[in-house]
Amino acid sequence: METLVACLSGFLVATSIWLMLSGNLMRFLFGLLLLSNGVNLAILAAGRLTPGAPPLLGAKGALPPDTMANALPQALLLTAIVIGFGLFAFALALTIRAYRTFGHLEVDRMRIAEPAEERE
Amino acid sequence: MSWVLALPIMIPFVTAVLAFLLRRSRMGDLASVGGSVASLVAAVVLIAEVLDQGVIAGQIGGWQAPFGITLVADHLSAAMVLITAIIGLSVAVWSLAEIGPTSARFGYHALFQSLLGGVTGAFLTGDLFNLYVWFEVLLISSFGLLVIGGRKSAIDGAVKYVTLNLIATVLFLAGAGLLYGATGTLNMADLRGAVAASPDQGLMTLIAMMLMVAFGMKAAVFPLFFWLPASYHTPHYAVSAVFAGLLTKVGVYALLRVFTLIFVGDLGYTHEILLWVSLLTMLTGVLGAAAQSDFRKILSFHIISQIGYMVLGLALMTPLAVMGAVFYLLHHIIVKTNLFLIAGVSQRLTGSSDLYAIGGLYRTAPLLAALFIIPAFSLAGFPPLSGFWAKFVIVRASLDLGEWLVAGVALLVGLLTIFSMTKIWAEAFWKAHPDGRQPALADLPRSARWQMMVPIIALAVMTVVIGAFPSAFLEFATKGAEQLLDPAAYVAAVLGEARR
Numbered sequence: 051m052e053t054l055v056a057c058l059s060g061f062l063v064a065t066s067i068w069l070m071l072s073g074n075l076m077r078f079l080f081g082l083l084l085l086s087n088g089v090n091l092a093i094l095a096a097g098r099l100t101p102g103a104p105p106l107l108g109a110k111g112a113l114p115p116d117t118m119a120n121a122l123p124q125a126l127l128l129t130a131i132v133i134g135f136g137l138f139a140f141a142l143a144l145t146i147r148a149y150r151t152f153g154h155l156e157v158d159r160m161r162i163a164e165p166a167e168e169r170e
Numbered sequence: 171m172s173w174v175l176a177l178p179i180m181i182p183f184v185t186a187v188l189a190f191l192l193r194r195s196r197m198g199d200l201a202s203v204g205g206s207v208a209s210l211v212a213a214v215v216l217i218a219e220v221l222d223q224g225v226i227a228g229q230i231g232g233w234q235a236p237f238g239i240t241l242v243a244d245h246l247s248a249a250m251v252l253i254t255a256i257i258g259l260s261v262a263v264w265s266l267a268e269i270g271p272t273s274a275r276f277g278y279h280a281l282f283q284s285l286l287g288g289v290t291g292a293f294l295t296g297d298l299f300n301l302y303v304w305f306e307v308l309l310i311s312s313f314g315l316l317v318i319g320g321r322k323s324a325i326d327g328a329v330k331y332v333t334l335n336l337i338a339t340v341l342f343l344a345g346a347g348l349l350y351g352a353t354g355t356l357n358m359a360d361l362r363g364a365v366a367a368s369p370d371q372g373l374m375t376l377i378a379m380m381l382m383v384a385f386g387m388k389a390a391v392f393p394l395f396f397w398l399p400a401s402y403h404t405p406h407y408a409v410s411a412v413f414a415g416l417l418t419k420v421g422v423y424a425l426l427r428v429f430t431l432i433f434v435g436d437l438g439y440t441h442e443i444l445l446w447v448s449l450l451t452m453l454t455g456v457l458g459a460a461a462q463s464d465f466r467k468i469l470s471f472h473i474i475s476q477i478g479y480m481v482l483g484l485a486l487m488t489p490l491a492v493m494g495a496v497f498y499l500l501h502h503i504i505v506k507t508n509l510f511l512i513a514g515v516s517q518r519l520t521g522s523s524d525l526y527a528i529g530g531l532y533r534t535a536p537l538l539a540a541l542f543i544i545p546a547f548s549l550a551g552f553p554p555l556s557g558f559w560a561k562f563v564i565v566r567a568s569l570d571l572g573e574w575l576v577a578g579v580a581l582l583v584g585l586l587t588i589f590s591m592t593k594i595w596a597e598a599f600w601k602a603h604p605d606g607r608q609p610a611l612a613d614l615p616r617s618a619r620w621q622m623m624v625p626i627i628a629l630a631v632m633t634v635v636i637g638a639f640p641s642a643f644l645e646f647a648t649k650g651a652e653q654l655l656d657p658a659a660y661v662a663a664v665l666g667e668a669r670r
Contacts, residue, residue: 082337086340093344095351098351129299137313147317157330160329163323163330163400
């Protein structure tokens with residue numbers, strides 16, 4: 051199970067790198083989204099998967115009989131997902147603004163802050 | 171839990187909320203300044219406590235380490251918190267003159283304060299995942315500050331800044347997650363023992379490299395710095411001043427902390443890489459600056475070259491070198507912020523930041539010229555200013571190790587720094603204004619003159635004081651370096667004596 055999740059995470063990261071190498075800002079953002087999801091999966095797998103053992107106490111606080119899943123990776127993940135969502139929303143808004151400002155999303159042509167050297 | 175540790179983080183966020191609610195009136199600006207004063211007081215109390223008691227730690231919500239989130243302050247952390255508060259107050263006052271009602275209405279002061287809160291949190295946390303969260307807090311605030319002017323170039327710079335920084339944070343998250351998976355803890359003091367005890371040292375080095383790349387990108391080291399010169403010259407001057415002073419230093423701080431506390435198992439590999447990275451950072455930064463002709467672009471590239479010196483101190487890893495890194499970090503924040511603030515005044519007086527389009531400041535604004543000399547020469551390392559001692563210690567440490575090449579590069583970069591500073595001096599201050607303009611401080615409205623010049627004078631005085639009386643500061647940095655290199659006190663404060 052962990053191997054499967056690890057492979058899936060690797061696949062997501064590989065895809066994201068391919069997308070991020072594109073000169074188009076939108077594709078880059080999709081790559082970034084996949085990357086953060088790939089990393090989230092990696093954290094989940096790194097915390098060991100224990101299916102069928104929810105980290106819940108029984109009635110009157112009794113410990114569950116069997117092994118219990120580690121709740122911390124899930125807590126970390128939730129935090130990371132929320133933060134990632136916020137940052138991605140900002141990045142999308144920035145992309146829209148960049149499109150309205152420049153009329154395109156080709157990163158190589160965004161040279162206003164760093165104009166190319168003039169050839170004399 | 172200890173209020174001394176919590177207040178420096180809480181005050182900026184409370185101030186941010188106040189400033190946001192009051193953003194439509196002048197009261198919002200005043201709330202920001204008032205909050206910064208309160209932060210400064212809290213930071214002074216914190217450093218007094220640390221000087222008195224040594225390393226102090228507090229557990230949030232009473233959850234014992236390593237299970238809960240820990241706040242820790244040693245000499246380095248406390249000094250960084252204090253300097254953040256100083257820069258926060260200086261720039262908050264300076265902002266009053268630059269930030270108009272439009273930017274204030276979009277929440278400039280709230281974002282500014284939450285940035286300071288994020289930076290302070292990053293300096294005080296003792297938990298790796300919590301550090302990630304503070305990085306995100308300061309990152310999202312910095313995104314907002316960067317685009318708040320709404321100029322075309324700012325949007326352009328922001329695209330590069332945002333995308334590259336997001337990759338760095340994802341890498342940091344991945345490193346932290348894998349480290350948790352491998353060791354079962356995220357508490358930095360606990361990680362020291364857990365990483366050393368790990369059977370798989372290769373994996374630990376791999377994770378160390380992930381974190382090194384992530385923090386290195388934040389700190390803008392070679393070859394990961396490209397977002398910095400692309401964006402730092404585009405926002406408001408107040409924003410670039412606080413970015414230049416604090417943001418990259420959070421990356422340096424994280425490197426210093428993690429590579430002295432946690433990853434010390436494979437020094438021959440990790441710190442050798444840091445050494446070469448630092449040399450290339452110094453050289454590329456200073457050479458990049460030599461090719462620029464814009465006031466802020468030159469200063470931006472100099473941030474990069476100066477970061478190299480700090481990383482160099484960490485890479486050499488001797489007590490003297492780490493002491494040099496700590497001292498460099500503290501002195502540099504003051505100097506760099508001041509230079510950006512002076513660049514802001516110069517732009518206001520002369521109408522541009524393009525060095526070939528401005529001039530005449532020496533004749534008509536001699537006070538500004540004198541105030542530029544202090545941080546500029548300090549940056550280049552002239553005695554008796556603070557930068558001289560910083561460079562002296564680093565070069566001395568490399569000579570002690572017999573690293574002639576390293577010392578040579580450090581001295582050469584200092585020389586090239588003078589070249590850039592002379593360029594600014596000759597173009598902006600010495601030569602006459604090409605349009606025959608006579609820029610004078612008296613052109614500024616009375617209130618703006620005070621708001622802009624008082625912070626600059628205060629920071630310049632600090633630079634002179636550190637330079638003139640270096641022994642107290644060097645002694646402090648020595649103590650900080652001792653705590654970094656022998657973290658027994660740090661670990662004991664966090665985990666309790668029993669686990670030592």
